[in-house]
Each structure stands twice: as C-alpha cells, then as structure tokens.
Amino acid sequence: xxxxxxxxxxxxxxxxxxxxxxxxxxxxxxxxxxxxxxxxxxxxxxxxxxxxxxxxxxxxxxxxxxxxxxxxxxxxxxxxxxxxxxxxxxxxxxxxxxxxxxxxxxxxxxxxxxxxxxxxxxxxxxxxxxx
Amino acid sequence: xxxxxxxxxxxxxxxxxxxxxxxxxxxxxxxxxxxxxxxxxxxxxxxxxxxxxxxxxxxxxxxxxxxxxxxxxxxxxxxxxxxxxxxxxxxxxxxxxxxxxxxxxxxxxxxxxxxxxxxxxxxxxxxxxxx
DNA sequence: TATGAACCTTCCAGCGACTGTAAGGTCAAG
DNA sequence: CTTGACCTTACAGTCGCTGGAAGGTTCATA
Numbered sequence: 137x138x139x140x141x142x143x144x145x146x147x148x149x150x151x152x153x154x155x156x157x158x159x160x161x162x163x164x165x166x167x168x169x170x171x172x173x174x175x176x177x178x179x180x181x182x183x184x185x186x187x188x189x190x191x192x193x194x195x196x197x198x199x200x201x202x203x204x205x206x207x208x209x210x211x212x213x214x215x216x217x218x219x220x221x222x223x224x225x226x227x228x229x230x231x232x233x234x235x236x237x238x239x240x241x242x243x244x245x246x247x248x249x250x251x252x253x254x255x256x257x258x259x260x261x262x263x264x265x266x267x
Numbered sequence: 268x269x270x271x272x273x274x275x276x277x278x279x280x281x282x283x284x285x286x287x288x289x290x291x292x293x294x295x296x297x298x299x300x301x302x303x304x305x306x307x308x309x310x311x312x313x314x315x316x317x318x319x320x321x322x323x324x325x326x327x328x329x330x331x332x333x334x335x336x337x338x339x340x341x342x343x344x345x346x347x348x349x350x351x352x353x354x355x356x357x358x359x360x361x362x363x364x365x366x367x368x369x370x371x372x373x374x375x376x377x378x379x380x381x382x383x384x385x386x387x388x389x390x391x392x393x394x395x396x397x398x
Numbered sequence: 399t400a401t402g403a404a405c406c407t408t409c410c411a412g413c414g415a416c417t418g419t420a421a422g423g424t425c426a427a428g
Numbered sequence: 429c430t431t432g433a434c435c436t437t438a439c440a441g442t443c444g445c446t447g448g449a450a451g452g453t454t455c456a457t458a
Binding site: 280282283286290300301302320325326327 | 414415416417423424
Binding site for chain 1: 403406
C-alpha cells in the first residue's frame with residue numbers, strides 16, 4: 137500500500153508518516169520503484185501513533201508503547217513494569233479528563249458570569265490529581 | 268508570589284511560564300523590582316495549562332478553554348457552542364484512553380508473546396473511534 | 399504514444415512549543 | 429559586604445511536525 141492510502145487509513149498526513157520513519161518508529165518496505173509500501177501492521181501502528189499522540193503521549197512514550205507490542209519475549213519484567221507505569225499514567229489522564237469535563241459541564245449549566253473574577257470553577261479546575 | 272513559587276505550585280518550569288506570558292496566556296503583575304508577581308488565580312490558570320497540555324490540547328485550544336472561564340458574558344452562543352465542542356472532544360479522548368487502557372491490560376494478562384507478529388492486540392488497538 | 403494529473407521521492411526551510419545558555423540585576427543570610 | 433539563590437532579558441537550539449521546491453512514476457485519456 138502506498139503512503140497516500142496509509143495516510144487515509146491512519147488519519148496521519150503523509151509528511152508525518154515519513155517523519156515517523158525518519159525517527160525510526162516504523163519501517164515500511166520499499167517497492168521496486170522506490171515507493172514506500174505499507175503492510176496492514178504498519179497502518180495499525182500508524183493509527184495507534186495518531187491516537188496516542190493526540191492523547192498527550194510523547195513520541196518517546198509512543199516508541200515505548202509500540203515496543204510493548206513488538207516485544208518478542210513479553211515475559212520480561214522490564215516490559216511488565218513499563219506497562220504498569222503506562223497504565224497508571226493512562227488512569228491519571230482519564231481522571232483529569234473526567235474532572236475537566238465536569239468543570240465544563242458545570243460552566244455551561246450553572247455558572248453565568250456573575251461569580252467571577254473569583255469563580256470557584258477555576259479553583260475546582262486546578263485542583264486535580266498532581267501531575 | 269515569585270515565578271519560582273508559581274513553578275512549584277503549578278508543576279510548570281519557570282521557562283514555560285515565561286513563554287506562556289510571551290504568547291499572552293497569562294499576565295502576571297510586576298513587583299517594583301521588575302520581578303513577576305503571580306496571584307492565586309494565575310497559579311490556577313497555570314495548573315490548568317499544565318494539565319490541559321498534558322492531555323493533548325494545543326496551546327490555542329488552551330487559550331480557548333481559558334477564555335471560557337474568563338468570558339464576561341457567558342451567555343454568548345459562540346461560547347456555549349465552543350464549550351459543547353470541547354466536551355465532545357474530551358469525551359472522545361476519554362473513550363480513546365479507556366480503549367488504550369483495556370488493550371494494555373489485555374497485553375499484560377493474556378498475551379504472552381506467542382501470537383505475534385499478527386497479534387490481534389495491534390488490531391484492537393488501532394480500531395478506536397476515528398480521530 | 400504522448401501529455402497531463404495525481405501520485406511518489408528527497409531535501410531543506412520554517413513553525414509551534416518549549417528548553418538551555420549567557421550575561422547581568424536583586425535579595426536575604428552570614 | 430560578599431556569597432548564593434533567586435530573578436531579569438535575549439538569543440540559540442531542540443522536538444515534532446509542516447510546507448515548498450525540484451524532480452521521478454503511474455495511469456487515464458486524447
């Protein structure tokens with residue numbers, strides 16, 4: 137599959153896909169004409185990268201997460217430890233998003249401008265789990 | 268409060284806090300000696316910025332979100348529309364994180380290296396809600 | 399078969415969001 | 429009154445893309 141199709145199926149611009157190859161996140165085959173040739177597994181990784189980056193994971197973290205899937209001997213304690221750490225991080229992000237959501241809901245439904253500049257929402261907003 | 272304390276309380280490096288001032292996200296007072304002077308509300312905003320950036324919102328999106336809190340006439344249809352859009356975005360992020368979490372859990376508990384390189388987890392992982 | 403659109407390639411430059419370094423001013427403690 | 433921990437600005441560098449130029453490939457249509 138050419139890069140354009142990989143782009144369509146992953147949601148990532150071709151530019152970004154080439155960049156991810158430059159930094160070694162994916163390694164597509166090459167056709168005889170020099171075009172990159174993406175397998176289904178590559179597209180899955182690209183879709184994953186698209187989502188994980190949008191959720192605030194750095195490229196290095198994405199590299200680690202991909203390594204978890206690629207790891208040939210998943211019994212390794214290191215891998216398990218890393219996975220557990222990532223789970224905790226994901227839980228934290230979910231908590232923070234949930235709190236942010238509640239705050240916005242509150243803002244829409246019950247906070248009508250009169251209670252600022254000391255709006256309690258700002259406090260509530262910033263009182264989430266420590267980073 | 269000096270920038271060092273604002274940094275400690277928000278979790279953001281001083282450098283980043285100054286940068287946020289450069290691009291107009293916050294506007295702290297200045298003491299007579301020229302030092303920046305942060306009020307509690309500034310720190311709340313900084314904590315918010317720290318969290319929202321870590322959750323994958325761009326600086327421009329953060330600016331919009333802060334505007335929602337700062338907006339003097341929250342009745343505006345534009346503001347409400349933006350808030351609703353942000354709520355949908357947050358819901359999407361929560362769904363994606365939940366799915367990512369399930370995948371990692373699955374990986375830890377039941378996928379032991381033998382089923383790759385066609386591990387169904389990679390497929391599962393990349394089958395989330397469209398971006 | 400040829401021409402043009404729509405792909406693909408590499409390379410290099412620029413931008414968004416920081417991050418590090420340098421050179422210097424301020425302040426509280428000893 | 430100096431030492432060290434703070435603060436200031438200014439400028440350069442990095443990370444993660446993103447756009448543009450210059451050119452090769454493929455394919456439908458004239």
